[in-house]
Amino acid sequence: xxxxxxxxxxxxxxxxxxxxxxxxxxxxxxxxxxxxxxxxxxxxxxxxxxxxxxxxxxxxxxxxxxxxxxxxxxxxxxxxxxxxxxxxxxxxxxxxxxxxxxxxxxxxxxx
Amino acid sequence: xxxxxxxxxxxxxxxxxxxxxxxxxxxxxxxxxxxxxxxxxxxxxxxxxxxxxxxxxxxxxxxxxxxxxxxxxxxxxxxxxxxxxxxxxxxxxxxxxxxxxxxxxxxxxxxxxx
Numbered sequence: 001x002x003x004x005x006x007x008x009x010x011x012x013x014x015x016x017x018x019x020x021x022x023x024x025x026x027x028x029x030x031x032x033x034x035x036x037x038x039x040x041x042x043x044x045x046x047x048x049x050x051x052x053x054x055x056x057x058x059x060x061x062x063x064x065x066x067x068x069x070x071x072x073x074x075x076x077x078x079x080x081x082x083x084x085x086x087x088x089x090x091x092x093x094x095x096x097x098x099x100x101x102x103x104x105x106x107x108x109x110x111x
Numbered sequence: 112x113x114x115x116x117x118x119x120x121x122x123x124x125x126x127x128x129x130x131x132x133x134x135x136x137x138x139x140x141x142x143x144x145x146x147x148x149x150x151x152x153x154x155x156x157x158x159x160x161x162x163x164x165x166x167x168x169x170x171x172x173x174x175x176x177x178x179x180x181x182x183x184x185x186x187x188x189x190x191x192x193x194x195x196x197x198x199x200x201x202x203x204x205x206x207x208x209x210x211x212x213x214x215x216x217x218x219x220x221x222x223x224x225x
Contacts, residue, residue: 034213043113043201043216044154087154099144099203099214100169101154 004088009106012078020073020105022088027068031090035062035073036101039084044101047073049091083109114138115217117202123223129190132220136183136204142166143185144205144214145177149198160185192224 005023012018024033034049048055048062050071055062061074075082087104114137124130136143145157147170156169160179171177174192179185189196199221205214 038154043115043203043219045113046213046215049213100156101146103153 004090004102006086006088006102006105008103009108011108011110012075013110014080015077018075018078018082018107018109020075020086020088020107021070022072023070024088024090025069027090033062033064033068033071034089034091034099035060036087036089037082037084038087038104039081044087047086078107078109080109080111083107113215113217115202115204115215117200117217117220119220120218121221121223123225124192126192126194126224128192128224129188130192130222132187132189132200132202132222134185134187134202134204134217136185136202137206137215140204140206140215141183142205142214143179143183144203145171145185145187146201146203146216147198148201148219149195152198154201157187189222194224197222197224 032049032051035047036044037047038044048057048060050062050064063072085104085106087101089099116135118133122130141162144159147155147157157171158177159167163179174190177187199219201216201219203214203216
């Protein structure tokens with residue numbers, strides 16, 4: 001699997017937008033960009049994924065660069081409950097492929 | 112609730128012992144994944160099964176083994192346990208096709224080896 005690079009940690013103030021970056025310069029054309037997050041003492045949970053176009057769902061937005069070598073997860077209004085480790089993962093389409101998690105970005109949300 | 116069920120939630124055992132962790136995937140999911148998470152290692156992929164067959168192998172020790180049964184539940188067997196095996200073990204599942212490109216994690220099984 002192609003590698004991703006994320007900052008180790010980020011801080012945000014409550015109710016402000018958060019932009020979590022991810023670099024994936026070796027991404028291939030069939031790699032989907034996935035984001036998961038892990039709240040303390042819980043299993044990782046799916047946040048969002050996309051291939052080429054920007055994506056929105058109830059949790060977040062995913063902005064994908066035109067060359068697909070980077071992406072940004074956007075939390076529109078951070079809450080204290082968004083404090084978690086956020087993982088950016090590249091995933092090849094289809095079954096039989098493992099998900100490899102890097103160290104992720106630890107997001108702290110300040111009240 | 113992700114729909115993935117793991118048992119037991121907590122387990123304390125002695126070095127040298129053997130334990131079995133169980134995972135029931137979400138209804139309809141054919142793939143099961145096992146991960147280990149210790150404090151200093153992050154999430155480590157161990158192994159994946161798809162419809163009863165091993166599909167991918169990660170950093171799984173020879174003392175560890177897994178299988179997926181015809182009813183699609185999976186078990187992770189850990190033997191000759193060492194102190195360093197103390198960790199949170201996660202199971203995850205996914206299906207195939209468009210929806211299958213996402214995996215869902217259980218709440219994990221905390222293993223403490225003393």
